[in-house]
Amino acid sequence: AQSVSQHNHHVILSEAASLELGCNYSYGGTVNLFWYVQYPGQHLQLLLKYFSGDPLVKGIKGFEAEFIKSKFSFNLRKPSVQWSDTAEYFCAVTPSINDYKLSFGAGTTVTVRA
Amino acid sequence: NAGVTQTPKFRILKIGQSMTLQCTQDMNHNYMYWYRQDPGMGLKLIYYSVGAGITDKGEVPNGYNVSRSTTEDFPLRLELAAPSQTSVYFCASSYSTGTSGHEQFFGPGTRLTVL
Secondary structure (H helix, E strand, O other): OOEEEEOOOEEEEEOOOOEEEOEEEEOOOOEEEEEEEEOOOOOOEEEEEEOOOOOEEEOHHHOEEEEEHHHOEEEEEEOOOOHHHOEEEEEEEEEOOOOOOOEEOOOEEEEEEO | OOOEEEEOOEEEEOOOOOEEEEEEEOOOOOEEEEEEEEOOOEEEEEEEEEEOOEEEEOOOOOOEEEOOOOOOEOOEEEOOOOHHHOEEEEEEEEEEOOOOOEEEEEOOOEEEEEO
16 A cells, blocks of 8 residues: 655744655555645545646646656645645545555644744 | 536535545546545555456455445545544546556545644
């Protein structure tokens, strides 16, 4: 079974600062990778996903993530955060075969101060 | 198109009571899932279904049961509620586009407290 590690439990930033959230997974085969966001009081929404092709993936709201296969990583980035980016962020992984069973990381709470 | 809907939004149960969490999707997705979310633990898969009449256990199935009699509905049953089942429960659904894999769509969640 695969596991997913998110390095930061809680990140506090000021507006306009850059954000990078780490995500590593342990699985030897081909994977599909996701970042989900959960705004306060809301359900999970997909930020971006990687299935194949260009390892630099662009998502909604100015987020991007880079898949580095050799490092088993899929880090999320945003050059300049806004107060509205305050949320919890989850990395999730599924093997490309039987690719419907997601494994989630523990999540990173991001607080952006105005 | 409502997506994935869940009822109730909140519920308080006493130890030993039973209840059913409802989940419905109107996107004609074959795959449906139940997760629980606990602080600092991410989401854990309880049960999933790959189509009507087919269900299987996830990572943390103990204390729960599911059924899938239709494509749209995937209720989660707690028979004897325990304090350890205090959590936020999310239902999700997905479809496979073949080459593009699965993308899961989540409901708004049910916050359950067992006292």
